[in-house]
Amino acid sequence: MKSQHIPMTGDEFQRLPHRLGWKHEYYGDKAHITPSAMAVVTASLPVTRRPVAAPCVLRPPSENDMNALIPAYYAAFADTIDYCDWEMKAIVKAAQKNLTGFFAGARGRPLPAARLAVDAGKIVGAALLVEKKDGRAFLDLLFVIPGWRRQGVANALLADALNALHDAGYPELSSRFMLGNEASREWHHRFGFVDRPDRWMAMAYYRHYQHEWERQQASGALSPAAMAAVTAQRDRWDAVIEELDALARKEGVYVIFPSLD
Numbered sequence: 001m002k003s004q005h006i007p008m009t010g011d012e013f014q015r016l017p018h019r020l021g022w023k024h025e026y027y028g029d030k031a032h033i034t035p036s037a038m039a040v041v042t043a044s045l046p047v048t049r050r051p052v053a054a055p056c057v058l059r060p061p062s063e064n065d066m067n068a069l070i071p072a073y074y075a076a077f078a079d080t081i082d083y084c085d086w087e088m089k090a091i092v093k094a095a096q097k098n099l100t101g102f103f104a105g106a107r108g109r110p111l112p113a114a115r116l117a118v119d120a121g122k123i124v125g126a127a128l129l130v131e132k133k134d135g136r137a138f139l140d141l142l143f144v145i146p147g148w149r150r151q152g153v154a155n156a157l158l159a160d161a162l163n164a165l166h167d168a169g170y171p172e173l174s175s176r177f178m179l180g181n182e183a184s185r186e187w188h189h190r191f192g193f194v195d196r197p198d199r200w201m202a203m204a205y206y207r208h209y210q211h212e213w214e215r216q217q218a219s220g221a222l223s224p225a226a227m228a229a230v231t232a233q234r235d236r237w238d239a240v241i242e243e244l245d246a247l248a249r250k251e252g253v254y255v256i257f258p259s260l261d
Helices: 010-014 063-077 088-104 153-168 182-191 199-219 224-251
Strands: 004-007 022-027 030-035 040-046 057-059 115-119 122-131 137-144 172-178 194-196
Touching (some): 010 199, 040 199, 057 153, 063 088, 153 182, 172 182
Antiparallel strands (some): 040 194, 115 122
């Protein structure tokens, strides 16, 4: 995936729809659309038992899977916002670092609940979980290779992992994703993860809907009902920002991101 640098006039830029979780800037007679690295969402869901409908074999990973995991990681992430504008060699290097870090416990103790999805000996997906220092379960990595997406692999991986977490007594599972990764964002929400709002996230949503409100107000293209829906979303996130600011003032601490250490 690449950033976009599109020649256009200033008026055309004002009418341009914005992508949630991306930066939209105008200079040099071009629109520059790049990932917003700060727009990262923390989400969580209660650990409960779930049915597992797997289209392939699920099993725990081991360090012996490293050589097979790296190309799967690359295939899964190469076309996402997470590695926007990265060269292939850099993504492969990141895959090696992140996977080695998982097995070495660099980001938390690897949990036995971690799962791989395997078909005919080939890794097609992975859900790698760790335990943070405070004892929380965290979804360190979740990916499915392109040819196996939309077949229920991610759901099966995490459902099986949740069952193992439930048996081990973990009450909650946390995760993080880039707001601009639409597929990841929508999957997390469909699966039942609930976002934990922080100010950066709330501002990203507010600015997105404020721009859409201004754009549609100028064009007059939306029906009154659709315009009301955009207005309601803008006002909702404005209220969240006010709540977060009030809480920060009360506690005397300005927290942008919750700690995951």
